[in-house]
Amino acid sequence: MVPTNPQPTLEERPSPSADALIRRLGRRYLLVLAVVAGLMLVDQAIIQPLLVRMDSYAPVINLAGRQRMLSQKLAKAALAAEGAPDAERRDASRQELKGALAEWIAANDALRQGSEQLNVPRIVSADLAREWAELDHDLQPIAAAAQEIIDGDAVGAQSAATILAHESAFLERMERIVDLFELEAAQEVSRLRVYSLTIAIAVASLLIILGWLVVRPATRAIRRQVDDLELRVAQRTAELAEMVASLQHEVAERKLAESHGRQLAAQLAHADRVASMGHLAIGLAHELNQPLGAIANYASAGDVILSQAGPARDDRRLQQYLQQINEAALRAGQIVRRIRKFVSRTDADASDAVDVDLGALVREVLELCQFEIRRAAVVDVLKLDSRPALVEVDPIQIQQVLVNLIQNALQSLQSCPADSRRLVIELEVDDDWAEVSVTDNGPGFDVADLDAPFAAFHTTKVEGLGVGLSICRTIVDAHGGQIRIHPAATGAQLSFKLPLAKSPQLLPLNEPSPVFQSDAVCR
Amino acid sequence: MSQAQSSSPTLFVVDDDEQMRESLRALLSVLGYEVLPFSTPGGFHRYYHSEMPGCLLLDIRMPRQSGLELYEQLLREGKRLPVIFITAHADVATAVAAMKSGAVEFLEKPFDRDTLLNRVQSALELDAQWRGQDAAFASLAARIEVLNERDRETLQMIQAGESNKAMAAKLFISERAVEMRRSSLMKKLQVSSVAELIDLTSTHRILAELQHLKASQSLR
Numbered sequence: 070m071v072p073t074n075p076q077p078t079l080e081e082r083p084s085p086s087a088d089a090l091i092r093r094l095g096r097r098y099l100l101v102l103a104v105v106a107g108l109m110l111v112d113q114a115i116i117q118p119l120l121v122r123m124d125s126y127a128p129v130i131n132l133a134g135r136q137r138m139l140s141q142k143l144a145k146a147a148l149a150a151e152g153a154p155d156a157e158r159r160d161a162s163r164q165e166l167k168g169a170l171a172e173w174i175a176a177n178d179a180l181r182q183g184s185e186q187l188n189v190p191r192i193v194s195a196d197l198a199r200e201w202a203e204l205d206h207d208l209q210p211i212a213a214a215a216q217e218i219i220d221g222d223a224v225g226a227q228s229a230a231t232i233l234a235h236e237s238a239f240l241e242r243m244e245r246i247v248d249l250f251e252l253e254a255a256q257e258v259s260r261l262r263v264y265s266l267t268i269a270i271a272v273a274s275l276l277i278i279l280g281w282l283v284v285r286p287a288t289r290a291i292r293r294q295v296d297d298l299e300l301r302v303a304q305r306t307a308e309l310a311e312m313v314a315s316l317q318h319e320v321a322e323r324k325l326a327e328s329h330g331r332q333l334a335a336q337l338a339h340a341d342r343v344a345s346m347g348h349l350a351i352g353l354a355h356e357l358n359q360p361l362g363a364i365a366n367y368a369s370a371g372d373v374i375l376s377q378a379g380p381a382r383d384d385r386r387l388q389q390y391l392q393q394i395n396e397a398a399l400r401a402g403q404i405v406r407r408i409r410k411f412v413s414r415t416d417a418d419a420s421d422a423v424d425v426d427l428g429a430l431v432r433e434v435l436e437l438c439q440f441e442i443r444r445a446a447v448v449d450v451l452k453l454d455s456r457p458a459l460v461e462v463d464p465i466q467i468q469q470v471l472v473n474l475i476q477n478a479l480q481s482l483q484s485c486p487a488d489s490r491r492l493v494i495e496l497e498v499d500d501d502w503a504e505v506s507v508t509d510n511g512p513g514f515d516v517a518d519l520d521a522p523f524a525a526f527h528t529t530k531v532e533g534l535g536v537g538l539s540i541c542r543t544i545v546d547a548h549g550g551q552i553r554i555h556p557a558a559t560g561a562q563l564s565f566k567l568p569l570a571k572s573p574q575l576l577p578l579n580e581p582s583p584v585f586q587s588d589a590v591c592r
Numbered sequence: 593m594s595q596a597q598s599s600s601p602t603l604f605v606v607d608d609d610e611q612m613r614e615s616l617r618a619l620l621s622v623l624g625y626e627v628l629p630f631s632t633p634g635g636f637h638r639y640y641h642s643e644m645p646g647c648l649l650l651d652i653r654m655p656r657q658s659g660l661e662l663y664e665q666l667l668r669e670g671k672r673l674p675v676i677f678i679t680a681h682a683d684v685a686t687a688v689a690a691m692k693s694g695a696v697e698f699l700e701k702p703f704d705r706d707t708l709l710n711r712v713q714s715a716l717e718l719d720a721q722w723r724g725q726d727a728a729f730a731s732l733a734a735r736i737e738v739l740n741e742r743d744r745e746t747l748q749m750i751q752a753g754e755s756n757k758a759m760a761a762k763l764f765i766s767e768r769a770v771e772m773r774r775s776s777l778m779k780k781l782q783v784s785s786v787a788e789l790i791d792l793t794s795t796h797r798i799l800a801e802l803q804h805l806k807a808s809q810s811l812r
Contacts, residue, residue, distance in 0.1 A: 355653060355679075359609045362678075362701035366615030369705035373622040390618055397611050443653060 090290050094283050101279040105272055112268050119261050125190045126254040132176055132189055133247045137240055139173045143215055144229075144236050150218050151229040163219050170215045177208065180246075192253055200246050207239040334543055338469065341540045345472045353437070357404050360397035367394045422548075424570045427458035427467075427503045428496055434471040435494060438479075445479045447490040447509075454496050458503035461570040466544045470552070473537040474507040474563050481511030481561060498569070506555075506564035513561040514554050523552070541565070601716050602646035605629040606636045606662065607678065608654045612701070616649060623709065633662035642671040645723055647715035649699075652679045672722055674715035678703075729799035735781050736796060743780060746773045750786065751793060 146166035153159035178184070181201055183191025214231040367390040374387045435442075435451060442449050460467075475492070482490040493508040523542045538552075545552040545565045552565035603625045607613040613629045620627045626646075630636040633654060648666075650659035663675050676697040697711040739747065749759050756774075760767045783789045 358701040359612050362703070363609075363611035363615035365702035365704065366612075366619040369708075370615070370619040370622045372705070373619070386618075386622075393611070393615060393618070397615070400611065439653065443658065 087290065087294070090286065094287050094290075097282045098279065101275050101283070104275055108268050108271050108275070112265075116261060116264055116268075119257065119264070122190065123254070123257055123261070125188070126192075126250065126257070128187070129180065129189050129192060130247060130250050130254070132180055132187065133243060133250055136173065136176050136180070137243050137247075139169055139176065140211070140236055140239055140243070143169045143173060143211065144232050147215060147218050147229040147232045163221070166215055167219045170212065170219070174212065192250065194249065194253060197246065197249050197253075200242060200249060204239065204242045204246065207235040207242060211235045211239060334540075338466070338540045338544065341473070341537055342465075342469050345469065345476060353404065353408055356436075357401055360401040360404070363397040364394050364401075367391075367397070422461050422463055424459055424461050425464050427460050427462075427505065427567065428453045430462075430464055430467055431471060431494060431496055431505060434468050434475065437468070438472060438475045441476070441479060442492065445482060445490065446487045447479060447482055447492050449492040449494065452493065452495040454498040454503075456498040458496060458498045459570045460503055460548075460567045462548050462567060467548070467567070470541045470544050470565060471505065471507070473541050474565075477537065477563070478507055478509035478511065478561065481513070482509050484512055485510065501569055502550075502566045503569055504564055504566035506562055508557075508560060508562040510560040513557055513559060538563075599643075599645060600626055601719060602626045602628050602644060603649060603712060604636055604640065604646060604673075605649045606631075606633055606654075606659065607649075607651040608632065609651070612651070612678075619705065619708070620712070623705075625712070633657040633659070633665075637662065637665065640666075640671065640673075642673075645719055647674040647676060647712065647719055649676045649678055649712075652677050674718045674722075676711050676715055725799060725802070729796065729803065732792060732796045732799065735792075738780055739777070742773060743777045746770075746777050747789075747793065750774070750777075750789065 143166065146162050146169055150159050150162035150166055153162055176187075179187045179189050181191075183189055211232050214228040214235075217228045371387050371390045371394075374383055374390075377383075431451070431453070435449070475494070478492050482492065489510065491510045493506075495506045495508070497504045497506070523538050542552050545567070548567055550565055550567040552563070555562040555564065603620050605613055605616050605620070605627060607616065607629070608631055610631070613631065617627045617629045628639075630639070633650075634657065636648075648663075650662060652659040659675075659677060666673060674697075676699055678699045678701060697715055699708065699711055745763075746759070749762070754762070756767050756770045759770045763770070778784065778786075778789060781789060781792060783792055
């Protein structure tokens, strides 16, 4: 089963809405930041000037206090001028009075109107205006009386008495004005406090809003994402576990199928060998008849010797013939074993790979097929490379491939005139490969598709399963080699190549065929 | 027919299979024959000359050159020798081919002693017969060879059944002269009667035809 993603939307859903959320939260955050910045500007614009003004309250109150002290000084100087014993002292007192008066009037003006010079602001309120007006009732007479004394127009102690009479009232009023100033300052302070508090409250509430509108949704979004992620991880883990399980199942199934396939291939190869054996049977019967014939001859010869009575009997020769009979019987047994070996084995897994000389193998197969070749009236030519072709193969399987190729060629040659049937079997060796090619001058293959003949059950013949070449390919592939049909204008050339064995030791074939020679032309 | 050659007949055995070859040699020699084995057709071919009497035991299935090929080669070269083909399995095609080429016998492996003996015996007899014919023909040919133009003319007329008188008339000679030609001809051909003369000439013709047949066979 192929694992599919059960919730593909889960993975894709967050991205657009998360984007929107992030944009929204970003906008809110910027908005709140802007408001906070605005509040800070407001703070700078309103509170700071007020604070600066607060600084100026102290000199105002100071100046007002000094006014009281100056008025006392004024009164003292007026009294001194009145009671002066001589003119000189009187003038001195008058001068003193004149300076004090000027200072006093200037301070009064400054308090009322404000003065850059004295660094005092103008402070206004309804109470102050009333007090200032009330103050004029005492201030004006004092100033006029002091001016009279200065001018020397004073009549007796009249002027000084006027000053003294108004002084206490003036002081009282001045006291009240100072209080008013202080009150005004205190009010300013409380106003400032209100402003600061307001701004602080605004900032705090903005922060709360920020938390509400930005942080909380962001946190929620993050939590949701984390939850999603955890869910997805869990789902993925489950999916992966399922996939692993199904993969394991698949592997097991594939292994089973492979082993079935191997068994089938082995059975097919076996069936093919049995079928080949049918064709080879005649040749093998001939082969078997050689030792059997020899045994019969030696036995007859022995019989003749035994029939010769007396000293003329050649017992040594008789013994020799018996020995020959034994050898021939052993050889017959070997042939029978070879047939059995070629046909019997069906187990593909038990690969009996040994190092053999491919040339010897080819010769042996050619001998196996010799009778068939002869019967098909085919001229066969064997060309062997002078170099040894040591390959590590299962000899039976490779023989099967060769038998198949030769039988194919022989069948294809049946459509040729009997005197021109030709079969060439060639072994070529290079540094890494040994290649055996089987060439006939029959009708050949369809050049358009040189791969088709290797497919199982592909056949152009009336009889046969069409598995021969397919089995050949299976066998050659299993030996790490290649089998192919060469495109040819006339006839057919099939070849297979096998990698040369790396190890140098050579196990001799159990049946060497000394009759065949390299580069021999056989018929 | 008597043995023409003084040398005793030899059994030539040609078989690539050593066991088969040696076992044949063993059996045939204990049976009292002269046996000469060869492992390849080529070996035998190089050794053999047509004067050698005997017969050939030839394995059909051999590498490089089959028994049939060897036999055809021998025929082509005019070396006529009876052949016993030895085969593991006598299929029809090979048998027909072998018969056509004049082989006398077939032996299927394995074979028993008596069969072998029979075949060998008849083959040797055939060889002896062939050799006798060859010898007779050779002597006839030699005798006919010495005839001159006049003798041949006379012979043809005798064969045609002409009387002395008719011959004398055709040849514009006397009957006496015809008599003299006749006796001269019979003297040269070493015959004593006309009947003997006719028999000799017809034998020569038959043998010549056989020779001709043999030659045409080898050309096939």
